[in-house]
Amino acid sequence: MKRYLDRNRRLADYIYNDMDPEERLVIEEEILNDPEFSETHQLNRQVKDYLQAKIQLEEMKSDPQLEDAEQLADMAFDVVSNDKVEQKIIPIGKRKRIRNTTFAAAIAATVAIVISVGIIPSSIDQDRLFDRYYEPIEASDFSQRGESNELYGEIARGINFYTDGDYSQSIDQFSSLASDPALGSEVQFFTALSHLGLGQYQHAQSILVSVLDGDIRYQAETLWYLSLCCLKTGELEKANAFLGQLEIYDGMYKQDAQTLRKKLRRFK
Known part of the structure; x- marks a missing residue:
């Protein structure tokens, strides 16, 4: 378990450019030689892009000069407004379910990454770092x-x-x-x-x-x-x-x- 957490922390540092050149070479070699780790890396890259886009849209929503931004953000992230509730059932095949489950797991892992290292440097604070590194002792x-x-x-x-x-x-x-x-x-x-x-x-x-x-x-x-x-x-x-x-x-x-x-x- 500790090795898994350590690997994810290193992956977070790699994705958010918080590694020395020597450390980057080591983890790039791991990504190249480990298909499972490579897939985890790709999924986390996708989630990072998703979260960056979401943050940008949330910033647009808070800008009073952008009147249509909130509607745009809601459309982009499937937020249903209170006055227009419509449920739609979409069949999902087995393969897609597996992919969605994997992607959801990647989102969960990357949320922890974002909380700890942040997408925007100014959003990082000591509380978030504490939450990342604090674990009750075994x-x-x-x-x-x-x-x-x-x-x-x-x-x-x-x-x-x-x-x-x-x-x-x-x-x-x-x-x-x-x-x-x-x-x-x-x-x-x-x-x-x-x-x-x-x-x-x-x-x-x-x-x-x-x-x-x-x-x-x-x-x-x-x-x-x-x-x-x-x-x-x-x-x-x-x-x-x-x-x-x-x-x-x-x-x-x-x-x-x-x-x-x-x-x-x-x-x-």
Whole structure:
């Protein structure tokens, strides 16, 4: 799943000209040698053209000097006006259904691309970048380090609340374990992520700073989520600094950090 998301992000960067020449050569080779990836690329190109046209028409609709623009936009995108409702049934063959399903999937994927990188540079903001890069952590990758099975179970219960999206319950569960110094890293880390899930970015940020200062086990993960907190709160220089510290770590955080830092340059 992570590889799929990474590939789509790279494809988005390629389509929207946000790649170094060396990176472009690599992905062009992939497109050339992988028929499925090549089709995905073509579909996303079509969707980009569609969305560009739609944005232009929406801009026309908002221009008071273009009296017929709204009608033109509605006709182009099959918007039925309230005073002229007419239903028409069009039979669709099996092959066309498959194609439409594939195209719909491409639209869904490209909408995520447009939200994150934008067709028009001025439409990009840190909120959209945050929405693109923020994902709850896959807690199954963590080994909980309790002194006993009972403590292990308590930590696991809090993590399960987190993975289920029940962030308030997760915070309550971990608050009951906060006094145990042996569990400090796990408790603080997942408490911070739960606050982040609730949209309490500054609170999450302050806890993550404590994790960063106190334990080396979760350094990469903490730096990543700290950078996202700063991105969301508009502290772009801090976000860039935390992302820069991820350069020494191998893996997905390093790659995502490099890409996100490039995008932060647009705000300077």
